[in-house]
């Protein structure tokens with residue numbers, strides 16, 4: 001799977017999303033809940049804009065000094081008995097983890113939710129060496145049973161409603177209960193408990209790695225990360241190289257922005273923190289610890305006009321605010337990272353060939369930028385992508401290129417422009433009926449398939465103004 | 476006070492009446508209104524499509540057109556928002572940087588100009604009816620104009636203002652987006668149209684003709700009776 005989900009075409013994916021009523025209802029109601037709760041939490045905190053600015057500053061500083069903080073983190077983890085591995089590609093990361101598991105002769109791996117392991121297709125790599133992988137996050141577990149990719153970076157099974165989840169449990173695990181969330185969760189818990197106890201290796205992602213202490217922190221509502229980090233003998237963290245903060249102080253600010261923006265909570269039920277291997281005075285924790293820091297295209301973003309994309313704290317507020325996402329769902333993006341941040345990030349990590357449509361999957365309404373707790377100018381970065389597709393990739397459609405050349409001539413020549421204001425009505429008259437165009441030509445066709453377009457006015461504003469002046473101005 | 480009208484190409488060609496109302500309101504409040512004829516389009520269609528070189532041709536034309544203007548006022552949050560972006564786009568360009576900044580500094584959207592510069596909240600309109608207002612995304616998020624249109628509408632005695640549900644959601648216009656991603660755009664405008672219907676308003680009011688064409692075009696196609704009007708028309712209903 002990896003970053004890219006499959007080979008289907010963009011238009012088909014969009015159409016499929018639009019026609020999926022179940023998914024759309026589930027997504028729309030989840031978005032509504034998340035957005036309302038976020039707003040309440042923003043107000044409860046007060047000075048939300050100041051907090052955002054602080055969040056932005058912290059992320060900017062950290063990413064600007066990424067090499068320094070990565071070194072510090074790595075030193076601290078080593079000091080606490082951990083092994084650190086920098087993986088420049090997905091393959092390198094997977095190979096390293098495969099080796100650890102093979103050396104341990106491990107049979108069962110239990111995981112907590114992690115987007116970066118989805119990005120590098122870790123589960124597939126582990127299955128290849130015969131290890132059984134169990135996802136312990138409820139949403140991820142549901143998707144694992146259904147063999148589906150996540151459609152959202154915080155709530156991976158957002159596209160499913162309770163009834164669908166009940167069906168999955170019944171079909172795959174013989175569940176006979178109702179579709180109440182409590183009962184479903186209790187069932188999952190009882191099923192997963194066995195796995196926690198018998199797993200040899202635990203793998204987690206990372207919300208914030210704290211450079212000063214070498215600590216990995218995880219933000220969850222289910223407490224499953226506690227189990228993953230406490231029970232197995234060997235523990236592996238996989239983190240994107242930018243998931244780092246200098247000290248606990250910055251972590252506190254960012255975690256508060258994260259939980260408020262992601263799920264509209266002051267704080268999630270659990271913040272799990274662990275550092276290196278179990279020390280003598282600790283009662284739980286691993287005897288062997290590995291931190292795998294994944295680059296996989298991230299360092300190429302450093303120093304470019306897209307650097308702000310690395311500030312992302314994966315809260316999904318931009319996704320929850322996005323009207324395009326609401327109507328097409330996460331899978332239409334065909335990337336493990338959907339929504340506005342996905343549209344910015346996927347072409348950077350996976351290239352334009354696979355993701356060239358995504359920067360256009362936005363009306364540039366700016367809802368994402370407004371929602372982002374660390375002020376990433378998402379819609380502006382989408383325009384930057386478009387600029388690169390036009391200027392560097394030379395991949396704009398020919399009709400658009402010709403159209404835009406014409407546009408430049410038209411808009412830079414008052415004479416040509418004025419002539420067009422006079423001619424527009426006549427030019428569109430074959431398609432005009434009652435001052436309305438219901439079935440327009442060329443680019444108007446797409447528009448008028450579903451809505452009317454007005455006919456150009458009989459007299460342009462400029463002609464009116466000129467005649468009014470001739471008559472002596474204001475009457 | 477001397478005010479130059481920035482008509483926007485959409486209003487110039489498709490909705491000149493919006494321009495007429497804009498001129499009349501401004502004159503009513505003592506502005507001396509002119510219309511620099513060299514103006515064309517703000518450059519947004521090309522800019523948003525990633526054709527920066529082409530969009531800059533349009534932008535330079537606009538800077539030439541409004542060089543001598545004292546204030547520039549337009550009936551569109553989106554197009555005025557584009558003018559405000561010029562300084563970013565011409566940063567480091569010795570010939571145009573200064574001009575870009577000057578134009579951005581003196582440009583205002585109509586309701587913003589009335590409330591913030593002329594300090595008017597009651598325009599003396601006699602408009603009557605149930606009204607709901609769609610705050611277009613560029614007006615609010617890019618230009619930062621949130622309160623001005625609401626303040627003006629609230630001060631009109633005959634206007635019963637009904638809040639549009641999830642009003643901040645985009646209507647799906649987005650310029651070339653409505654053509655390139657017509658299927659998604661259609662879903663967005665369908666949702667917006669439903670929200671307008673829920674308000675039971677007689678009039679849908681907005682400050683950006685692009686969005687109003689989109690929502691109005693959809694509602695017309697659906698056979699809905701709601702009348703779609705630009706806020707300038709409401710503000711200029713006298714007697």
Ligand code: SF4
Pocket residue numbers: 261311312313314315316317318319341368371372373374375376378
């Ligand atoms: S881009 Fe901003 S809003 Fe979107 S997931 Fe990242 S931090 Fe959250």
